[in-house]
Amino acid sequence: MNFQVAAERKIDRNEDFIQKAESLKPTLKKQVTKPINLVKTVEDPDIIHGWKCIVTEAVEKLVEKDYGKGDSFIVDFGQHQVGYVTLKIRAVGSPPDAPLHIRLTFGEMPVEVAVPFSTYNGWISSSWLQEETIHVDVLPETITLPRRYSFRYMKVEILDTSQKYRVAFDEISCETVTSADNTHVPKMNYQDSELEQMDRISIKTLEDCMQDVFEDGPKRDRRLWLGDLRLQALANYETFQSNDLVKRCLYLFAGVPNEQGQVSANLFIAPTLVPDDTYLYDYSLFFTTTLYDYYEATNDQETLEELWPLAYRQVELALERLDERGIVTDSSTWWAFIDWHEELNKQAPSQAILIYTLRRTIRLAELLDESKKTYLELKLTKVVEATLQHLWDEQKGFFVSGDTNQVSWASQIWMVLAEVLDQEENRILINQLFEQNPSIGMNTPYMYHHLVEALLLIGDQKKAVEMLRTYWGGMIKDGADTFWELYNPNDKAYSPYGSHLINSYCHAWSCTPTYLIRRYGL
Amino acid sequence: MNFQVAAERKIDRNEDFIQKAESLKPTLKKQVTKPINLVKTVEDPDIIHGWKCIVTEAVEKLVEKDYGKGDSFIVDFGQHQVGYVTLKIRAVGSPPDAPLHIRLTFGEMPVEVAVPFSTYNGWISSSWLQEETIHVDVLPETITLPRRYSFRYMKVEILDTSQKYRVAFDEISCETVTSADNTHVPKMNYQDSELEQMDRISIKTLEDCMQDVFEDGPKRDRRLWLGDLRLQALANYETFQSNDLVKRCLYLFAGVPNEQGQVSANLFIAPTLVPDDTYLYDYSLFFTTTLYDYYEATNDQETLEELWPLAYRQVELALERLDERGIVTDSSTWWAFIDWHEELNKQAPSQAILIYTLRRTIRLAELLDESKKTYLELKLTKVVEATLQHLWDEQKGFFVSGDTNQVSWASQIWMVLAEVLDQEENRILINQLFEQNPSIGMNTPYMYHHLVEALLLIGDQKKAVEMLRTYWGGMIKDGADTFWELYNPNDKAYSPYGSHLINSYCHAWSCTPTYLIRRYGL
Structure with missing residues (x-):
């Protein structure tokens, strides 16, 4: 170009x-939203970009699960979000004897949380791909990411914990931001x-x-x-x-x-x-x-x-x-x-x-x-x-x-x-x-x-x-x-x-x- | 184990x-230190772990350089540091129209900034490897990393900017921390x-x-x-x-x-x-x-x-x-x-x-x-x-x-x-x-x-x-x-x-x- x-x-x-x-x-008007479901991505050639998300469980089940190295999960917020994400993370097992290393991937579409961003080979900057890799030195910890994301799906990949502990997520939320005021939108009588x-x-x-x-x-x-x-x-x-x-x-x-x-x-x-x-x-x-x-x-x-x-x-x-x-x-x-x-x-x-x-x-x-x-x-x-x-x-x-x-x-x-x-x-x-x-x-x-x-x-x-x-x-x-x-x-x-x-x-x-x-x- | x-x-x-x-x-006693040299890693089978760092230029030259996608450089602080790193980054060229995506790798030894951490296959947590991947949404920016690192060498890899801009580093520094007080160490008359x-x-x-x-x-x-x-x-x-x-x-x-x-x-x-x-x-x-x-x-x-x-x-x-x-x-x-x-x-x-x-x-x-x-x-x-x-x-x-x-x-x-x-x-x-x-x-x-x-x-x-x-x-x-x-x-x-x-x-x-x-x- x-x-x-x-x-x-x-x-x-x-x-x-x-x-x-x-x-x-x-x-900016702010509102705290929470994910609705745990989902998984499924390949489907009939779907745009080849991937869809299938509900596996309600998000309430998340708190009961724990994750170790190589594990991952995807939460679905149910609709599009623009805002700041907070994760409440705790260790399960022994006291955490090494930092937690996680990757978060945000997708407006299922394909973004299905296909690794490393495959991207477009000509505009790959820095737009919404992904963060984070070390957490101390657990339990509530992390609020400093960057704003635009997404419906969030994938959490556990890159490493240690042999002595796993991690659980007590809460994931998003503080959405917009300057638009919904109450100003005139009501309509739709024909269709x-x-x-x-x-x-x-x-x-x-x-x-x-x-x-x-x-x-x-x-x-x-x-x-x-x-x-x-x-x-x-x-x-x-x-x-x-x-x-x-x-x-x-x-x-x-x-x-x-x-x-x-x-x-x-x-x-x-x-x-x-x-x-x-x-x-x-x-x-x-x-x-x-x-x-x-x-x-x-x-x-x-x-x-x-x-x-x-x-x-x-x-x-x-x-x-x-x-x-x-x-x-x-x-x-x-x-x-x-x-x-x-x-x-x-x-x-x-x-x-x-x-x-x-x-x-x-x-x-x-x-x-x-x-x-x-x-x-x-x-x-x-x-x-x-x-x-x-x-x-x-x-x-x-x-x-x-x-x-x-x-x-x-x-x-x-x-x-x-x-x-x-x-x-x-x-x-x-x-x-x-x-x-x-x-x-x-x-x-x-x-x-x-x-x-x-x-x-x-x-x-x-x-x-x-x-x-x-x-x-x-x-x-x-x-x-x-x-x-x-x-x-x-x-x-x-x-x-x-x-x-x-x-x-x-x-x-x-x-x-x-x-x-x-x-x-x- | x-x-x-x-x-x-x-x-x-x-x-x-x-x-x-x-x-x-x-x-904690704090002191601001700066790197001394720009160095490159060179493979050498006679050196422990097979890598050494060779000075390429004094660090004063850094400010004159700019870097784009795929570029990298290593700074050498001259001796071991424990502290918090600050980077002062500006854009060169057009206004930055995409986030900056960089990876920082900290090494106590040359091998840590020479060999990709992705090759690590040890049994204790890879989360100890000192590396961060960061997006910077707005430039110029002075970033102070929240985690403490232990290092002498710091590698900076530009993962992406955009076709319209490159980045330059006006200053890199480390605020070192220790609770030890050097003035208390008794002076010695060494024989050797x-x-x-x-x-x-x-x-x-x-x-x-x-x-x-x-x-x-x-x-x-x-x-x-x-x-x-x-x-x-x-x-x-x-x-x-x-x-x-x-x-x-x-x-x-x-x-x-x-x-x-x-x-x-x-x-x-x-x-x-x-x-x-x-x-x-x-x-x-x-x-x-x-x-x-x-x-x-x-x-x-x-x-x-x-x-x-x-x-x-x-x-x-x-x-x-x-x-x-x-x-x-x-x-x-x-x-x-x-x-x-x-x-x-x-x-x-x-x-x-x-x-x-x-x-x-x-x-x-x-x-x-x-x-x-x-x-x-x-x-x-x-x-x-x-x-x-x-x-x-x-x-x-x-x-x-x-x-x-x-x-x-x-x-x-x-x-x-x-x-x-x-x-x-x-x-x-x-x-x-x-x-x-x-x-x-x-x-x-x-x-x-x-x-x-x-x-x-x-x-x-x-x-x-x-x-x-x-x-x-x-x-x-x-x-x-x-x-x-x-x-x-x-x-x-x-x-x-x-x-x-x-x-x-x-x-x-x-x-x-x-x-x-x-x-x-x-």
């Missing part, structure tokens, strides 16, 4: 904005139990990603990414309504643009606020659309006014990437995200996201700066014309992208959302997309979200619900407690990282069914 | 004694630089074992064993003079005898005072001799009077093990220690230790209880007679032990120390021992100490010094910074645990050259 890394860069820190973000830092379940799992996914910022995934990257923030914010307005958390995240991004004024794709919050050196064309524009959505949801005029110059600046910078024809310049680096797809060309979808953003920026300019509105409208007209002239292939009936005139699902979906064609033409385009099914497909719930939203935009609620049932419903059938970062129904082992062991199985950008169901009354 | 384990046992807790021990708990070095290394060994109790070894078992305590106390009287620490340890043992009144072979101090369920014939008797030595060194009448009943009780219990002939009953369990030696029969040396103890108990009884003195003198006469009648083989000119009439070094040495024969006969016995060199030899500095003391007892100072030079001097030539738990010059890979990786290389019972040199004016 070719990251775009700026070796030397200057950050234009806005301490007022950073201070404002700091003042909006939420208090599958959609009800989808809504519930979406909300749980969002809840577990809501920490002191909106994280993309509590397992990985545990980080504030703009692409995730945009969708989390939309889901949040319909559910937890933690609007100050959206505001905080917007101010965090606004606190550390680079010296050109571009907002980073993601931020590191600790030990100090630092923008990542990854800058993505689409994600920077989503700063603007996220501000737009925030204003729509809150009518917070003060924030809009304060962040407007930076929101406008993202559009200016995006326009600077247009070539003389008015088309976004393509390149081979990681300049835009769009979707996890090795072969996907990013040009046409990026062009569409520019148009999508321009439309929303114009509406903000109406409220704030009439002169910019005129300028933006002119630009919009030109960019749309250029798009139709250079990216629309009349013969194929598809938008094309890049040197090879690639036809992808992503390009068509974003062009629909950008409303480059009229409503009827969009409807034809989407139908043709499903009929011809171009080979450059979709790999993430993030991209599927945009497909469903495109279907809703053209008024095809039936097909939208069908997609929800097929895709997110598919995840549920495949065992999801929270929605996953990656899901390709045709290639369930898919991972852009080289191993599904490292995939995140509670991922912010997958939480949108609750938004789609509630916003569009599905 | 067949441990003697009492499944059900009652401890006769003496809270006054425990409270007295607690009040004598020393304050080899003995001077031996004295210095002995003192360093003792110092590193002096924590809030006299530990046997700061790497392993980090525990208060009576056999070690006895020798540490002797070395301590000549050097640090932390006599209250000896007193504390005596009161700890006295605080938790079993319901028969037997003192355990070793104690666990944390989380609460618990005697190990290992009871050893020789070690229980050493409670009495250690009290004797303590009184000799301190004239502390109050302690002597308080602990006398328990000291006397150890002798009573030992006498109960005599058979109708007056010989200590042998058994195949781990009932006496004597030395680490698979084939060594423990009967005759145990008989000798009983006699050795009886002689000293009689001297204490003279001070405290005339009636017991008479009784003990009677017993001594009988036991000595029985020994000569049943264990002395006139034809062989050796003491024999067990059913097979085993002739061992240990039996002869302890019989000399027990003064069963007269001075001249002892001299002949020792000479014959060296000449005939029975195959059941010695494996530990603990046993060699008794050989040297036996030589000094018979007045053969020349041979005693020769043994010091050969044995402890041999360790120095083989690279000892502190004296080792195990050393067999004829089998340098020797370990009673199945692997020299787990041997302790700073061990209390090896610290006695300073006692022998200073006490006997060598």
Whole structure:
């Protein structure tokens, strides 16, 4: 993977904005949870990733058992947890005459507690695999692990005790953390139990990603990414309504643009606020659309006014990437995200996201700066014309992208959302997309979200619900407690990282069914 | 190894004694030390355990280097350390977008940082191998490891960072701990630089074992064993003079005898005072001799009077093990220690230790209880007679032990120390021992100490010094910074645990050259 890394860069820190973000830092709600069952992993080729967990006993039996070198057990917390684990351990037999050495492995999915992490050979850091090896010098001991884990299953392996003692576990618990407040979620009268379940799992996914910022995934990257923030914010307005958390995240991004004024794709919050050196064309524009959505949801005029110059600046910078024809310049680096797809060309979808953003920026300019509105409208007209002239292939009936005139699902979906064609033409385009099914497909719930939203935009609620049932419903059938970062129904082992062991199985950008169901009354 | 384990046992807790021990708990002296060099391990068949460390650069160069996945380095602190390690780590490159995963390995000897611990296949717990695997979520970070390590070398392996960043180490340090006070050690005018070095290394060994109790070894078992305590106390009287620490340890043992009144072979101090369920014939008797030595060194009448009943009780219990002939009953369990030696029969040396103890108990009884003195003198006469009648083989000119009439070094040495024969006969016995060199030899500095003391007892100072030079001097030539738990010059890979990786290389019972040199004016 070719990251775009700026070796030397200057950050234009806005301490007022950073201070404002700091003042909006939420208090985490904590709750102590306990495992429900002792389980074992069983290989099953019909199950996603080949492994399932089978209940062996209720967790109450744990206290009666003791374990020696080479023994292991798995506890199942019954649902997804994000928090801090405590184990109460005692020695059985002689006084412990050597340290206890144990390995703890945390899995959101059965495969993570079934397959040794030593088999991992993906290209992103193996340090994301949730595992700790610990020595305990003195027993009995109550250990609270200092790191936060995201998991449902926890495997405990006894690496060694001594010949004179074994160990027993009197209690295992997790103090879960989230900044989301369940009591704020509006009650719904569901028409359909599958959609009800989808809504519930979406909300749980969002809840577990809501920490002191909106994280993309509590397992990985545990980080504030703009692409995730945009969708989390939309889901949040319909559910937890933690609007100050959206505001905080917007101010965090606004606190550390680079010296050109571009907002980073993601931020590191600790030990100090630092923008990542990854800058993505689409994600920077989503700063603007996220501000737009925030204003729509809150009518917070003060924030809009304060962040407007930076929101406008993202559009200016995006326009600077247009070539003389008015088309976004393509390149081979990681300049835009769009979707996890090795072969996907990013040009046409990026062009569409520019148009999508321009439309929303114009509406903000109406409220704030009439002169910019005129300028933006002119630009919009030109960019749309250029798009139709250079990216629309009349013969194929598809938008094309890049040197090879690639036809992808992503390009068509974003062009629909950008409303480059009229409503009827969009409807034809989407139908043709499903009929011809171009080979450059979709790999993430993030991209599927945009497909469903495109279907809703053209008024095809039936097909939208069908997609929800097929895709997110598919995840549920495949065992999801929270929605996953990656899901390709045709290639369930898919991972852009080289191993599904490292995939995140509670991922912010997958939480949108609750938004789609509630916003569009599905 | 067949441990003697009492499944059900009652401890006769003496809270006054425990409270007295607690009040004598020393304050640990702390000092911050830093590594001196970056080193690499090099295989060398001529070096003990096959590995040596070669300096590559001064440690000042460390700060200029950075490390990525798969890299490693070793720092050498220049001498043995016991303490808490701190690492100051920063990221180099992009902001760290994944946790840092590192493994730290601590070695008293080069082999420990050269050979992977995964190769360890000994029978005692692998949990003693000093290694930690740590995830660091946020960088820069200053990490202080919570566990205490005993080491000279520290290896740092970078298990993973990410493709976007590497790590650098701005500082590595160790806060060493000991309760020994160097300023109390009497200055010496050495006649001989080899003995001077031996004295210095002995003192360093003792110092590193002096924590809030006299530990046997700061790497392993980090525990208060009576056999070690006895020798540490002797070395301590000549050097640090932390006599209250000896007193504390005596009161700890006295605080938790079993319901028969037997003192355990070793104690666990944390989380609460618990005697190990290992009871050893020789070690229980050493409670009495250690009290004797303590009184000799301190004239502390109050302690002597308080602990006398328990000291006397150890002798009573030992006498109960005599058979109708007056010989200590042998058994195949781990009932006496004597030395680490698979084939060594423990009967005759145990008989000798009983006699050795009886002689000293009689001297204490003279001070405290005339009636017991008479009784003990009677017993001594009988036991000595029985020994000569049943264990002395006139034809062989050796003491024999067990059913097979085993002739061992240990039996002869302890019989000399027990003064069963007269001075001249002892001299002949020792000479014959060296000449005939029975195959059941010695494996530990603990046993060699008794050989040297036996030589000094018979007045053969020349041979005693020769043994010091050969044995402890041999360790120095083989690279000892502190004296080792195990050393067999004829089998340098020797370990009673199945692997020299787990041997302790700073061990209390090896610290006695300073006692022998200073006490006997060598």
